[in-house]
Amino acid sequence: MAAANPAKTLQDEVTCPICLEYFKDPVSLDCDHNFCRACITQFWEGFTTEISCPQCREIFPQRNLRLNRQLRNVVEAVRELRLCSGREPETEGLCEKHKEPLKLFCKEDEILICLVCDRSKEHRDHTVIPAEEAAEEFKEMIQAHLKMLMEEREKLLGFKVSREKRSQEYLKQTQTERQKIVSEFQQLWQFLEEQERLLLAQLEKLDKEIVKIQNENVSKVSEEISRLNNLISEMEGKCQKPETELLQDVRSTLSRFVKGKFQQSEEIYPTLELRLCDFSQKTVALMETLRKFKDTLPSALETKGGGSLGTFRQANVTLDPDTAHPNLVLSKHGKSVKRGHTRQQLLNTPERFDTEPCVLGCEGFTLGRHCWEVEVVDGRHWAVGVARESMGRKGGIRRSPEGGIWAVGWWGGQFWALTSPVNPLPLSRAPSRIRVCLDCDRGQVTFIDAGDEAPIFTFPPGSVPGERIRPWFGVWWGSPLKVCP
Secondary structure (H helix, E strand, O other): OOOOOHHHHHHHHOEOOOOOOEOOOEEEOOOOOEEEHHHHHHHOOOOOOOEEOOOOOOEEOOOOOEEOHHHHHHHHHHHHHHHHHOOOOOOOOEOOOOOOEOOEEEOOOOEEEOHHHHHOOOOOOOOEEEHHHHHHHHHHHHHHHHHHHHHHHHHHHHHHHHHHHHHHHHHHHHHHHHHHHHHHHHHHHHHHHHHHHHHHHHHHHHHHHHHHHHHHHHHHHHHHHHHHHHHHHHHHHHHOOOHHHHHOOHHHHHHHHHHOOOOOOOOHHHHHHHHHHHHHHHHHHHHHHHHHHHHHHHHHHOOOOOOOOOOOEEOOOOEOOOOOOOOEEEOOOOOEEEEOOOOOOOOOOOOOOOOOOEEEEOOOEOOOEEEEEEEOOOOOEEEEEEEEOOOOOOOOOOOOHHHOEEEEEEEOOEEEEOOOOOOOEEEOOOOOEEEEEEEOOOOEEEEEEOOOOEEEEEEOOOOOOOOOEEEEEEEEEOOOEEEOO
């Protein structure tokens, strides 16, 4: 079907969707939509990640502009046609009432009107401006809103990419831990099998030596029994003889009996007993080591999640009153902290926070993996995490890694990761119990929802320096923070 207004259709085809003017140096995107080169370049200013088409919203990984020579030739032909005809192609509609072109715009009624409508009683007291001027105003408004929407979409795309990247890092860490566990247990099994073979071989060797000694002793004893039987028979025969024959060579016969007395060999048994005792001690030591490993295995595996999903030792964290701000009130056993109504009269020592309502844990960590849990409730302003022992405690502090603090917190009705003092990262999860996992070996801090074991946020490996790190708590307003047993 033919177009209702061919001139308008042609006008639309040679008009840039951004500036609404004839194309100047037209270029095509990968989606085949066309724009002025200057218009699309200006539209993409400020976007550092993926870019998109303003018309169809298709996203492109890189800026690829192709000169559309055919469209450029068509635009030139339209320009020449306009010059020859002496007027623009008809683009305006007609007033339904007066059949005149709609060249004006009524701001009060927000409709297009003609010149006759402008003089009518209906629009006489209204603010009326040329349609072109009104179009420019609305175009600026639309472009401003469009820019805001595009910026918001860019933020969401960046957030999506960062989340996907973080998930991939977690998957990579779990794979590394899986390989580590398999390798460690394979080495453990190999060690146990080798120990089993060694101990059984030693037992077998002892068995052979004991059997050999037993056989030798049995042979000697049998020979001696046989000799004794012969002597007994000879003695019994001697006693049956007459006195004259009995007394012949009697001393020689007695000396032969005494001389042939059997000597038992006992020197080999103490040696065997020593060897058996040594073997038993080795076996007991090995079994004790395995028993300790077995006893510690459940506690080592009970901490789930964590920066590298490895094993963490439960730390017994208590709050250090020497570091507490004067407005903070600590419990008797140092397991909870809340904001007091009045400032306490305390010595302003170098260890104490004097401006920010913070407190450190007594414990400090430089090596290994440690975790503890903190109970939090809805409050107006609090934060939990870790801090460098050398952080500044006088005056204002920077609640971010740059200030020596790695933490999450709640304020302004939002849960945040304190990645920056100016632009913290908003978090979706707001648990009532937070597990803080400090991996000193990897320089990493991870926060876990202790309720469902789901990760909340992880500061990347290497972000925590290799120095003494202590638990950190901040209570500006709201309910107290409590260290869980």
